[in-house]
Every structure is written in structure tokens, then in C-alpha cells.
Amino acid sequence: MEAIVQPIKIPGRVDDPPHMLLWSADELAPMLLGLTFGIFIGQALICTIAGFLVTSAYRKFRDNSPDGYFLHMLYAAGFIPPKGRSMINPFIKRLFP
DSSP states (O other), rough: OOOOOOEEEEEEEESSSOOEEEEHHHHHHHHHHHHHHHHHHHHHHHHHHHHHHHHHHHHHHHTSSOTHHHHHHHHHHHOSOOOOOTTTTOOOOOOOO
């Protein structure tokens, strides 16, 4: 009995996010959110175009910055809580001994 071997798709890099058509998952999210919100308010085309513009601005920012830079910005702004107990509050400007 012969086993049927199906090819397995291996991504180009280990950390690559999943792709759909021309965009990765993090680039596709603003367009889909714009489309969804636009359907609710009756302006799907305008909101989808706005999502596409946000995606293109994000792509330019991501390609010109080092890996993880956006997450570091979100942490410094206070949007991401620290996971460890040794992390200090990012809003403290002066530390006293």
C-alpha cells in the first residue's frame, strides 16, 4: 500500500505572518476593519480606501524601522502593560535611589 504524500507549505522565514493575496495579516487588518465599519455606516468604499491608506503608511513605517519598534512605541506610550514584575512605569520621569 502506497502512502499518499502531500506537499507541505513552508514559509520563507520562520516568523513570517500568514499572507493573503498581496498583504500580510497585520497589513490586511486595517482594510478589513475599514470595510466592516464602512458597511455598518453605509460608506464601505470610503472606509476601505481609508484602511488602505493606513496600511500603506504602516508598511512604510514598518519597512523603515527595526523589528519590534512599533511594540516598543506602544509600551512607552502605556498601551501595553508590562509582563514582568521588574518593569517600571514608563510614565515615571525621575527615579530616586
